[in-house]
Amino acid sequence: MIKPKTTKKDTRKELESQVDQFIKANGTIQQVNMGESGLVDGKYSTSHIGFNEPKQDRTPLNHVVVAIQQRKNSKTPPTPPAKKRPKKVVIYDDFGEPLRWVWKE
Numbered sequence: 492m493i494k495p496k497t498t499k500k501d502t503r504k505e506l507e508s509q510v511d512q513f514i515k516a517n518g519t520i521q522q523v524n525m526g527e528s529g530l531v532d533g534k535y536s537t538s539h540i541g542f543n544e545p546k547q548d549r550t551p552l553n554h555v556v557v558a559i560q561q562r563k564n565s566k567t568p569p570t571p572p573a574k575k576r577p578k579k580v581v582i583y584d585d586f587g588e589p590l591r592w593v594w595k596e
Contacts, residue, residue, distance in 0.1 A: 575596065577594045577595060577596045578594070578595050578596075579592050579593075579594055580592070580593050580594070580595045581593075
């Protein structure tokens with residue numbers, strides 16, 4: 492069974508009902524003045540990103556890269572394409588009747 496696609500009208504109604512439930516549960520809506528920004532000192536706050544640990548050193552994998560490059564370069568050269576075989580072609584007369592077969596390369 493296919494789930495029906497939600498329309499803008501349905502989404503709008505759902506958002507309005509969620510806001511109404513929030514207000515009924517004694518939630519308060521904080522008003523923000525026009526032109527205010529969520530930036531702190533003109534920069535995005537990085538505290539919400541979730542990278543609280545210090546940067547870890549990367550594990551060097553140079554030997555793996557070298558091994559892959561060697562395998563790439565050591566491949567055998569591709570075989571040349573097979574020689575084209577002659578084809579058997581029919582020769583027709585002026586009336587479209589077959590006259591004879593000829594081998595063409």
